[in-house]
Amino acid sequence: MRVAIGADHGGFPLKAALVTQIRDLGHQVQDLGAHTLDPTDDYPDFAQAVAQAVAAGRAERGIVVCGSGVGGSVAANKIAGVRAAVCHDAYSAHQGVEHDDMNVLCLGARVVGAELARELVAAFLSAQFSGEERHLRRLNKVKALEAGMAGGRRKTSAP
Numbered sequence: 534m535r536v537a538i539g540a541d542h543g544g545f546p547l548k549a550a551l552v553t554q555i556r557d558l559g560h561q562v563q564d565l566g567a568h569t570l571d572p573t574d575d576y577p578d579f580a581q582a583v584a585q586a587v588a589a590g591r592a593e594r595g596i597v598v599c600g601s602g603v604g605g606s607v608a609a610n611k612i613a614g615v616r617a618a619v620c621h622d623a624y625s626a627h628q629g630v631e632h633d634d635m636n637v638l639c640l641g642a643r644v645v646g647a648e649l650a651r652e653l654v655a656a657f658l659s660a661q662f663s664g665e666e667r668h669l670r671r672l673n674k675v676k677a678l679e680a681g682m683a684g685g686r687r688k689t690s691a692p
């Protein structure tokens with residue numbers, strides 16, 4: 534799988550370890566920076582680079598690392614076709630792919646340690662979208678929201 538990764542100064546210390554791990558897992562890594570530690574750099578630039586790589590199909594998955602993961606996810610989700618989320622627990626890191634077709638994982642290097650980050654990345658990269666009807670139905674509603682076509686109707690019956 535082709536995996537794009539980017540980090541601002543808040544995520545920079547963690548990124549190198551994740552690049553090595555992703556390669557060791559057998560994936561092809563696109564490191565979209567930062568390539569040097571610059572305390573004045575801005576997370577939207579790296580989130581944009583990763584999100585555009587995923588949206589354009591140059592990468593199947595993306596990983597954005599900033600201080601909290603929050604700014605990276607807010608910025609990445611501005612790119613059409615990107616479904617990004619901060620996941621600091623392993624369940625969300627794989628279930629977000631399986632149910633929601635999440636394609637960008639956002640991590641906060643000031644929140645999680647390197648070992649947990651590695652587990653989160655492994656869970657994210659090994660997960661696949663289920664393709665189940667209810668997940669497709671919900672994904673299509675998300676896509677309609679993105680396209681500005683949502684009509685405001687909600688399905689309220691279970692499941």
Ligand code: RB5
Pocket residue numbers: 541542543544576599600601602603604605
């Ligand atoms: C940078 O200092 C920090 O604000 C950024 O990495 C991130 O945490 C934003 O969400």
